[in-house]
Amino acid sequence: MTERAILCDLGGVLIDLHWEQHARALFTRERDSEELKRKWLQLQSARIYEAGRTDFTGFYRAFVAETGSKLNFSDFAREFTGIIGPLKTDCIAILDELVRYGELAMLSNTNAVHVELLRRTTMVFRPFRHLFFSYEMGMVKPDREIYEEVCRRLQKEPKQIHFFDDSQANVEAAQNVGFNAYVVNSPAQIKEIVARLP
Numbered sequence: 538m539t540e541r542a543i544l545c546d547l548g549g550v551l552i553d554l555h556w557e558q559h560a561r562a563l564f565t566r567e568r569d570s571e572e573l574k575r576k577w578l579q580l581q582s583a584r585i586y587e588a589g590r591t592d593f594t595g596f597y598r599a600f601v602a603e604t605g606s607k608l609n610f611s612d613f614a615r616e617f618t619g620i621i622g623p624l625k626t627d628c629i630a631i632l633d634e635l636v637r638y639g640e641l642a643m644l645s646n647t648n649a650v651h652v653e654l655l656r657r658t659t660m661v662f663r664p665f666r667h668l669f670f671s672y673e674m675g676m677v678k679p680d681r682e683i684y685e686e687v688c689r690r691l692q693k694e695p696k697q698i699h700f701f702d703d704s705q706a707n708v709e710a711a712q713n714v715g716f717n718a719y720v721v722n723s724p725a726q727i728k729e730i731v732a733r734l735p
């Protein structure tokens with residue numbers, strides 16, 4: 538039997554993101570939470586940073602140029618770090634259970650600042666056999682190449698991979714590559730879906 542892979546996003550799925558409190562401060566106009574997420578996904582400065590193509594200072598300069606943000610560097614760094622919230626309910630316990638159902642992997646558009654913060658303050662990465670971070674891979678979701686690279690590194694066919702993300706765009710892109718992909722926003726939803734798999 539070929540083992541399936543359970544591929545999880547990080548932000549919005551395993552951890553809460555403080556879009557309302559902190560992400561709004563990065564922008565110049567009031568936005569609701571969903572609009573903030575959409576805006577973030579469209580930012581070229583964020584894509585370049587999360588693909589590992591610039592350092593944090595370069596990201597700040599590009600972000601200011603792109604958005605017109607008036608934040609100084611230290612305020613920007615504080616608000617950016619503050620986007621990371623706590624682990625979702627029962628996150629680690631559920632991840633430990635999911636290991637029984639397949640090879641556990643993470644695919645996240647993220648950056649060194651947020652990853653190091655989570656390494657210091659949580660155990661969210663411990664249950665995973667594979668960690669695929671956009672800034673280390675040099676590519677980002679929802680670009681097709683990142684899903685194809687994950688297949689290559691996992692040595693699995695797309696149909697063997699069950700992918701869980703809170704972004705509809707990321708899920709649709711994964712489905713177009715052949716993944717089984719689902720929109721979720723909690724570890725409990727992942728467990729519910731995985732437990733029903735044949």
